[in-house]
Amino acid sequence: MRTPFKTLTVGLVLATAAMAGCSSTTGSSGSVQNAANASASAAASAASSSAASTSPAPSPEPVTPTAEPTEAPASPVASPTDSQSASDSPTGPALGGAIAPNSDVCAEGLQYACGGIGASGVGTVFYASTTPFACGADMASTCNYLEVAPQKWNGKLVNCKGGCGGSPDSTSDRGSKGAGTGGGYPYCLGRGNGWVIPNASGTLIGTGYPNTSAMLTYCDTGTAAEQVRGYTGGGMTDWSLPSLDELNALYYYPNRNAIGGFAASAYWSSTQADTYIARNQDFKDGSQNLEAKTTHGALRPVRAF
Numbered sequence: 434m435r436t437p438f439k440t441l442t443v444g445l446v447l448a449t450a451a452m453a454g455c456s457s458t459t460g461s462s463g464s465v466q467n468a469a470n471a472s473a474s475a476a477a478s479a480a481s482s483s484a485a486s487t488s489p490a491p492s493p494e495p496v497t498p499t500a501e502p503t504e505a506p507a508s509p510v511a512s513p514t515d516s517q518s519a520s521d522s523p524t525g526p527a528l529g530g531a532i533a534p535n536s537d538v539c540a541e542g543l544q545y546a547c548g549g550i551g552a553s554g555v556g557t558v559f560y561a562s563t564t565p566f567a568c569g570a571d572m573a574s575t576c577n578y579l580e581v582a583p584q585k586w587n588g589k590l591v592n593c594k595g596g597c598g599g600s601p602d603s604t605s606d607r608g609s610k611g612a613g614t615g616g617g618y619p620y621c622l623g624r625g626n627g628w629v630i631p632n633a634s635g636t637l638i639g640t641g642y643p644n645t646s647a648m649l650t651y652c653d654t655g656t657a658a659e660q661v662r663g664y665t666g667g668g669m670t671d672w673s674l675p676s677l678d679e680l681n682a683l684y685y686y687p688n689r690n691a692i693g694g695f696a697a698s699a700y701w702s703s704t705q706a707d708t709y710i711a712r713n714q715d716f717k718d719g720s721q722n723l724e725a726k727t728t729h730g731a732l733r734p735v736r737a738f
Contacts, residue, residue, distance in 0.1 A: 553667030559683055561578050566638045578738050579638070584692065586666060588605065588608075589605055591607050592615065594696075598689060598695045599690040604696045605694055606731035617731055618656060621656050625726070626652075627709060629707065630652075631647060636704050640676040641702075644676055657703075666734075675702055677702040677712050698731050699731065701732055706723050
């Protein structure tokens with residue numbers, strides 16, 4: 434009884450398929466067509482599976498392994514003793530904040546080396562760059578070096594409160610109002626206090642000279658610009674109050690203590706901030722701040738060449 438039943442079932446399937454082939458592919462006849470196609474696909478799939486089970490399986494194609502993603506190596510972190518490249522230049526940080534070290538530039542292989550005597554014959558080089566920077570009264574010249582005046586530059590030594598780097602007992606940087614008083618010097622008195630001094634707001638390396646020259650025109654005697662420009666060490670008459678970036682480079686010069694006489698107090702830069710305000714840097718912690726122009730502070734002349 435089983436054989437006739439299978440034959441009858443196959444016949445019905447073939448008959449149904451024949452009827453679907455003659456039907457339209459639109460409307461309800463589309464469902465018949467889809468059913469027939471599904472049945473045909475199922476039969477083909479079963480046949481394929483049966484053939485695959487009786488035929489030897491082909492050898493698998495070699496699979497190229499996919500490389501696991503790897504993290505990019507971390508950038509090396511320079512140690513505090515690493516020297517900065519000659520192309521770097523010191524930049525002033527946000528006022529009142531801590532300043533990143535290594536702001537000095539001391540390139541090797543130049544005519545003048547950091548720590549050596551500068552072109553004046555009396556100052557110490559603390560900035561030497563292979564990249565020239567604009568300098569001079571009108572910033573039309575180029576320079577590669579900065580040198581700083583020595584301890585005793587104005588001959589008015591006073592005792593250091595808390596000691597001085599390289600000279601534990603005295604400094605000439607606060608020798609205002611007569612030897613031994615230690616009063617320091619105001620940035621500006623006269624019409625330059627209460628007036629924005631033209632051309633005295635430069636911050637970059639090389640702007641100390643034009644800043645100082647502008648201050649001389651608007652500030653009374655006995656103030657910072659007159660004191661540093663009055664220094665003529667080595668016969669040079671272009672010693673100046675350092676700009677903010679020049680002062681920052683001096684503070685972070687690694688061998689500053691070998692120069693000696695730097696008080697642990699605020700030093701004036703030549704960089705004006707506003708009508709009544711100028712910028713200084715604390716040589717105790719390196720912070721840069723805004724201060725009234727009439728405030729007394731320490732001074733140290735520098736010159737570019």
